[in-house]
Amino acid sequence: MKGVARITFYGGTGSVTGANFLLEIDGKKILVDCGLTQGFKIADDINWDPFPYNPAEIDILFITHAHVDHLGRVPKLINEGFRGTIYSTEPTKALARPMLDDTAGILSKNRNFDLDKIYTEENISLSISLWQGFKYHDKVTITENVEATFRNAGHILGSAMIEFKYNGKKILFTGDLGNSPSPLLPDTEKITDIDYLVMESVYGDRNHESRNDRRKYLETVIEDNYKRKGTLVVPTFSLERSQELLFELNDLVENKRIPVMPIFLDSPLAIRLTEIFKHFKTYFNETAQKAMSQDEHLFDFPGLHSTLRSEESKMISAVINPKIIIAGSGMSSGGRIVHHERHYLPDPNNTILLTGYQSVGSMGRLIQEGVKTVHITGEDVVVRAKVVTINGYSGHKDSDHLLEFVEDTAETLKKVFVVMGEPKSSMFLVQKIRDNLGIEAYAPEKGDIVSLIC
Numbered sequence: 293m294k295g296v297a298r299i300t301f302y303g304g305t306g307s308v309t310g311a312n313f314l315l316e317i318d319g320k321k322i323l324v325d326c327g328l329t330q331g332f333k334i335a336d337d338i339n340w341d342p343f344p345y346n347p348a349e350i351d352i353l354f355i356t357h358a359h360v361d362h363l364g365r366v367p368k369l370i371n372e373g374f375r376g377t378i379y380s381t382e383p384t385k386a387l388a389r390p391m392l393d394d395t396a397g398i399l400s401k402n403r404n405f406d407l408d409k410i411y412t413e414e415n416i417s418l419s420i421s422l423w424q425g426f427k428y429h430d431k432v433t434i435t436e437n438v439e440a441t442f443r444n445a446g447h448i449l450g451s452a453m454i455e456f457k458y459n460g461k462k463i464l465f466t467g468d469l470g471n472s473p474s475p476l477l478p479d480t481e482k483i484t485d486i487d488y489l490v491m492e493s494v495y496g497d498r499n500h501e502s503r504n505d506r507r508k509y510l511e512t513v514i515e516d517n518y519k520r521k522g523t524l525v526v527p528t529f530s531l532e533r534s535q536e537l538l539f540e541l542n543d544l545v546e547n548k549r550i551p552v553m554p555i556f557l558d559s560p561l562a563i564r565l566t567e568i569f570k571h572f573k574t575y576f577n578e579t580a581q582k583a584m585s586q587d588e589h590l591f592d593f594p595g596l597h598s599t600l601r602s603e604e605s606k607m608i609s610a611v612i613n614p615k616i617i618i619a620g621s622g623m624s625s626g627g628r629i630v631h632h633e634r635h636y637l638p639d640p641n642n643t644i645l646l647t648g649y650q651s652v653g654s655m656g657r658l659i660q661e662g663v664k665t666v667h668i669t670g671e672d673v674v675v676r677a678k679v680v681t682i683n684g685y686s687g688h689k690d691s692d693h694l695l696e697f698v699e700d701t702a703e704t705l706k707k708v709f710v711v712m713g714e715p716k717s718s719m720f721l722v723q724k725i726r727d728n729l730g731i732e733a734y735a736p737e738k739g740d741i742v743s744l745i746c
C-alpha cells in the first residue's frame with residue numbers, strides 16, 4: 293500500500309542556519325532539528341516569533357547534531373508545549389546540555405523578548421529528560437511502517453544523518469555533512485538506496501583548498517607569528533573545531549614541529565566540551581584512536597593553558613609574546629574573542645587566523661573581507677593584524693564533495709531538496725545536481741510543502 297510523506301520547510305531555507313523541518317509520516321508529526329537562525333548575532337529576532345505549528349502536537353524531535361543552529365530553539369519548543377521525545381546520537385545528547393546552557397547564558401541577557409523566561413534551567417532540564425541517545429546504525433521504530441536510522445555524517449562528534457524508511461522508500465535528512473577526512477572523526481558514511489534527499493549546501497558553490505596541506509599551513513602560520521613575536525588570535529567554534537585544533541597542536545608540539553610557547557584555550561565552553569570528547573573516544577577515527585594508544589592525552593600538551601575563569605582570561609594580555617589564543621565565538625559575534633580582538637587587531641605583528649565558516653554580516657566575515665576598522669563594544673578598532681584564513685579545516689563538504697555524496701545514491705534518487713545554504717550556494721548546487729546527475733533538484737523556500745510518494 294502506498295503512503296504519502298509530507299515535508300514542510302520551516303527553517304534552514306535561504307540561510308545556512310535555523311534548521312527546522314516538519315516531516316508528517318504515517319500519522320506522526322516529526323521535527324528534524326530545531327535550530328537558531330544566526331547572522332551577525334547569535335540569534336536573529338526572527339527566532340522569537342511563535343512556531344508556525346503547534347509544538348504540543350509534535351510527536352518526535354530528531355536532532356542531527358549539537359550545533360546551536362540545529363538545536364538552539366529546543367527550550368523554546370518546550371516552552372510552547374512540546375512534550376514528545378527527542379532522539380539523537382549519544383554524543384549529541386551529551387553535548388546538548390553544555391551547548392544549551394551556554395546559549396541560555398548569552399540569550400537570557402536579551403530583555404526585549406523575555407528570553408530569560410524561555411531559556412530557563414527548568415526548560416533545559418525538561419529537554420534533556422525527554423532526550424534519548426542512540427548509537428550510529430541503531431534503528432528507531434516510529435510506527436509499524438516507519439523506522440529511522442542514524443548514519444554518520446562525519447561533521448562533528450556525534451553528528452548524524454537521519455534516514456527514514458517508510459514502505460521501503462527512504463527519505464534522508466543530511467544535517468551538516470563533514471569535510472572528510474577530518475582529523476578526529478571517521479569519514480561521512482556513503483549512502484545508497486535513498487529516494488528523497490534533504491541536504492545541506494553551505495559550500496554548495498565553492499571548493500576548499502587541499503585538506504592535505506592544512507596542518508602544514510597551520511604550522512607555517514604559527515611559525516610566522518612566532519618569528520614576528522606576535523599574538524596569534526584564533527576565533528574558534530567551541531564545538532569540534534577547538535578539539536580539532538588541540539589535536540593538531542598536540543601533534544605539532546609533541547613532534548617538535550613548532551616552538552613551545554604559551555597556548556591559551558580561553559573558552560569555558562570549549563573546555564567543558566573537550567571533557568565530553570574524552571568520554572566518546574570510540575567515536576574517533578582510526579588515526580586518532582591509534583594516536584591515543586601512544587599519547588593518552590590527545591587534547592593536552594606542554595604550554596597549553598585552559599583558562600576557565602574570567603580572571604585567568606584577563607591575565608593573558610600580560611603574558612609576553614609570542615603566544616596563541618584560541619577563544620570563542622567562531623564568528624567573533626560574542627564571547628571572549630571580542631576582547632582579544634579589540635586588544636590585538638591594531639598591531640601588525642599579530643595574526644588573526646580564521647578556520648571556519650563566517651556568516652554574512654558577522655564580525656568574522658568583515659575581518660575576513662579586509663575591512664580596515666571594526667566596531668567593538670562601542671569602540672572603533674583599526675585592523676592592522678595579518679588576517680589569514682585556512683579553509684582546509686572547514687567542517688562542511690565543499691561543492692565537488694557534496695555532488696559526489698549525491699552521486700553515490702543517484703540511481704535511486706527521485707528528488708533532492710537543497711537547504712541550509714546562502715541562496716547563491718544552494719542554487720549553484722541545485723544546478724550542478726540537475727546538470728551533472730540529471731536528478732530533479734530544487735531549493736525550497738520557507739513554508740514550502742512537498743508531498744513524497746512512499
Ligand SMILES: [Zn+2]
Pocket residue numbers: 357359447468
Ligand atoms: Zn553543524
